Amino acid sequence: MIPSENRLAEEYGVALATMRMALKQLVDEGLLDRRRGTGTFVKQPAFRADLFRFFHVHDVDDSDIPVIPESRILNCQEVPLPPEVQKAFGADSARHCIKLERVRLWSGEPMLFEEVYLRLPDFEELLSLNLKAVGPLLYPVFLEKFGILISSATDELSFGIATEISAKQLELAPEAPVAVIQRIARNPAGRVIEFRRVHGRPERFRYRVTLGDQPA
Amino acid sequence: MIPSENRLAEEYGVALATMRMALKQLVDEGLLDRRRGTGTFVKQPAFRADLFRFFHVHDVDDSDIPVIPESRILNCQEVPLPPEVQKAFGADSARHCIKLERVRLWSGEPMLFEEVYLRLPDFEELLSLNLKAVGPLLYPVFLEKFGILISSATDELSFGIATEISAKQLELAPEAPVAVIQRIARNPAGRVIEFRRVHGRPERFRYRVTLGDQPA
DNA sequence: TAAGTCTAGTTCTCTAGAGAACTGGTTGAC
DNA sequence: GTCAACCAGTTCTCTAGAGAACTAGACTTA
Numbered sequence: 001m002i003p004s005e006n007r008l009a010e011e012y013g014v015a016l017a018t019m020r021m022a023l024k025q026l027v028d029e030g031l032l033d034r035r036r037g038t039g040t041f042v043k044q045p046a047f048r049a050d051l052f053r054f055f056h057v058h059d060v061d062d063s064d065i066p067v068i069p070e071s072r073i074l075n076c077q078e079v080p081l082p083p084e085v086q087k088a089f090g091a092d093s094a095r096h097c098i099k100l101e102r103v104r105l106w107s108g109e110p111m112l113f114e115e116v117y118l119r120l121p122d123f124e125e126l127l128s129l130n131l132k133a134v135g136p137l138l139y140p141v142f143l144e145k146f147g148i149l150i151s152s153a154t155d156e157l158s159f160g161i162a163t164e165i166s167a168k169q170l171e172l173a174p175e176a177p178v179a180v181i182q183r184i185a186r187n188p189a190g191r192v193i194e195f196r197r198v199h200g201r202p203e204r205f206r207y208r209v210t211l212g213d214q215p216a
Numbered sequence: 217m218i219p220s221e222n223r224l225a226e227e228y229g230v231a232l233a234t235m236r237m238a239l240k241q242l243v244d245e246g247l248l249d250r251r252r253g254t255g256t257f258v259k260q261p262a263f264r265a266d267l268f269r270f271f272h273v274h275d276v277d278d279s280d281i282p283v284i285p286e287s288r289i290l291n292c293q294e295v296p297l298p299p300e301v302q303k304a305f306g307a308d309s310a311r312h313c314i315k316l317e318r319v320r321l322w323s324g325e326p327m328l329f330e331e332v333y334l335r336l337p338d339f340e341e342l343l344s345l346n347l348k349a350v351g352p353l354l355y356p357v358f359l360e361k362f363g364i365l366i367s368s369a370t371d372e373l374s375f376g377i378a379t380e381i382s383a384k385q386l387e388l389a390p391e392a393p394v395a396v397i398q399r400i401a402r403n404p405a406g407r408v409i410e411f412r413r414v415h416g417r418p419e420r421f422r423y424r425v426t427l428g429d430q431p432a
Numbered sequence: 433t434a435a436g437t438c439t440a441g442t443t444c445t446c447t448a449g450a451g452a453a454c455t456g457g458t459t460g461a462c
Numbered sequence: 463g464t465c466a467a468c469c470a471g472t473t474c475t476c477t478a479g480a481g482a483a484c485t486a487g488a489c490t491t492a
Contacts, residue, residue, distance in 0.1 A: 004472060015447045020473090028244070036473040037455035052427060152428035157373055159395065159418040177393065177418075179375065188429065202375040202393075209425050211268060212368035213404065220442060231477045236443090252443040253485035 001039045002032075045149050045188075052139060052153055052185070069111060071136035074169070075101040076126065085117045088184050088195045094120045098127065103169050104136070111204065113166040117195040122146065139185075148193060153185040157207060166199040179205045217255045218248075261365050261404075265353060268369055268401070285327060287352035290385070291317040292343060294336065301333045304400050304411045310336045314343065319385050320352070327420065329382040333411040338362065355401075364409060369401040373423060382415040395421045 003011070009019035023040060026032040033043040079099045086093060097117050104112040116138070118126065123146060134141055142148045160180040167174050179200040185193050219227070225235040239256060242248040249259040295315045302309060313333050320328040332354070334342065339362065350357055358364045376396040383390050395416040403409050 006472085015449095017448075018446055021445085023473095034473065035455080036453065037471080039455095039472060048428070150428075152426060154424065154426040157421075157423040159421055205373075205375055207373040207423075208370065209427065210368060210370040211425065212264070212366075222442085231479095233478075234476055237475085239443095250443065251485080252483065253441080255442060255485095 001041050004039065045143075045151075047139060047143065047149055047151060049137060049139065052150065053137070069104040069106040069136065070108075071102055071104050071134075073100065073102040073131045073134060075099070076131055078120065078127065082117070085195045088192050089119060090192065096120050098123050100126075101165075106204075110170050111201050113169045113199045115197045119193060122148065122193075142193070149187055150185045150193060151188040152190075153183055155207075155209075156182045158182075159202075160199070162199060170199065170201050172201065177202055179207075181207070217257050220255065261359075261367075265355065268355060268366065269353070285320040285322040285352065286324075287318055287320050287350075289316065289318040289347045289350060291315070292347055294343065298333070301411045304408050305335060306408065312336050314339050316342075317381075322420075326386050327417050329385045329415045331413045335409060338364065338409075358409070365403055366401045366409060367404040368406075369399050371423075371425075372398045374398075375418075376415070378415060386415065386417050388417065393418055395423075397423070 002008070005016060005019050005023060008023075009016045012019065023032060023034065027034055030045070031043060032040055034040045077099060078096050081089070081093060081095055081097050085097060089097075097120050100114075100116040100118065102114050102116070103110050104114065125145070129145070139150045142150060158180050160178055161175045162170065162172050162178045164174065166172075166178065167176060170178070172178070179198075179202050181196075181198040181200065183194070183196040183198070185196070187193050218224070221232060221235050221239060224239075225232045228235065239248060239250065243250055246261070247259060248256055250256045293315060294312050297305070297309060297311055297313050301313060305313075313336050316330075316332040316334065318330050318332070319326050320330065341361070345361070355366045358366060374396050376394055377391045378386065378388050378394045380390065382388075382394065383392060386394070388394070395414075395418050397412075397414040397416065399410070399412040399414070400408055401410040401412070
């Protein structure tokens with residue numbers, strides 16, 4: 001909770017109405033939350049997990065409840081920056097990064113194989129973290145352990161063929177067709193935080209997204 | 217252009233500041249545009265074409281200029297409402313709808329085959345329209361000819377196999393694998409305006425989307 | 433004609449404050 | 463102990479207005 005508009009206006013030497021306008025702006029930006037009769041609170045930036053979760057698997061009965069697949073982390077190590085990741089991270093990037101490999105399963109069956117590239121030194125501590133304790137969603141971990149908020153991402157979907165490792169992890173024949181998702185995720189300042197390449201089993205693959213102004 | 221805040225406040229019998237707040241709200245909602253020293257204008261609801269254009273084909277040199285594929289309309293007729301379209305349109309729908317079939321080409325090669333379902337009687341006039349004159353983008357036509365604005369859409373991507381007609385139009389073997397996009401498009405009130413099913417040639421298929429708050 | 437100046441009209445930012453609406457806690461009556 | 467009434471503190475909505483910033487067009491001048 002922050003001081004009342006009265007106190008703040010006095011403290012900063014501006015009129016009450018001016019302070020109100022400033023506070024309203026911060027509310028519009030989603031940084032503050034005001035409750036009449038109670039006070040003004042800093043809003044913790046709760047990112048919309050549903051926005052960033054592709055692979056909206058729906059239950060067989062077609063209910064609208066998305067299921068979060070189980071997650072199995074295979075690997076997490078420091079690697080030299082691959083060129084396409086370099087391109088996404090930009091010129092100010094370090095020469096190494098973290099590469100995290102994991103498989104996501106649904107009803108026990110492997111559905112997605114993910115290669116996640118993360119900036120160093122930002123995510124240095126991830127190497128010493130207990131990966132067993134990491135839940136199925138990465139972005140909440142980024143926020144809680146590293147204070148890094150993912151607020152936007154660009155996905156690009158296409159078709160391709162499985163690599164040696166993705167074929168093995170997805171239990172597919174070598175060079176089988178797969179869905180390919182490439183994601184670039186950013187913090188609110190627009191800095192690229194993560195580069196991700198995902199291979200998915202094609203036959204049950206689904207990607208759902210809503211564009212534009214969500215109707216109320 | 218609408219009257220000045222001074223005149224409006226007088227006319228409606230409210231204080232100037234109150235009218236200003238009201239106007240600001242309308243600006244925030246994207247309905248008005250105010251220019252200092254000039255006046256206040258109603259903003260025509262220019263929908264973001266780039267938001268709704270899947271198949272962001274990029275040039276071979278990987279420049280970021282999206283290319284709009286050429287469009288060839290095959291068919292436009294009244295048909296009974298298929299069940300999945302009925303489900304999307306909801307209970308208040310008529311028993312018939314318009315079905316529009318078209319192929320979209322890039323560099324002369326067919327890339328997408330689209331089946332577009334539109335509400336009747338809203339789009340009645342489309343049947344008598346000269347389809348040759350319709351440009352490659354449908355939504356601007358909806359806005360200009362019918363006054364219907366598409367403001368949001370939900371896309372669902374998956375994999376499937378070509379139908380008889382889509383295989384023919386895409387010059388693929390029967391039952392070849394294709395990319396499937398299903399779209400439900402809505403007006404600002406949330407009413408479903410369009411149901412669309414698209415088949416795409418998989419090998420050059422790309423779907424790009426940005427989620428969350430776009431960085432400035 | 434061309435360029436600069438002026439002016440009425442507009443929006444933008446800020447001040448100063450009154451009263452309503454609402455909340456959470458305290459007090460008092462039973 | 464329980465419930466109602468009260469109260470201080472908060473945000474919300476609205477009023478009334480001054481002065482700055484800016485624009486488009488009219489006017490003047492070379």
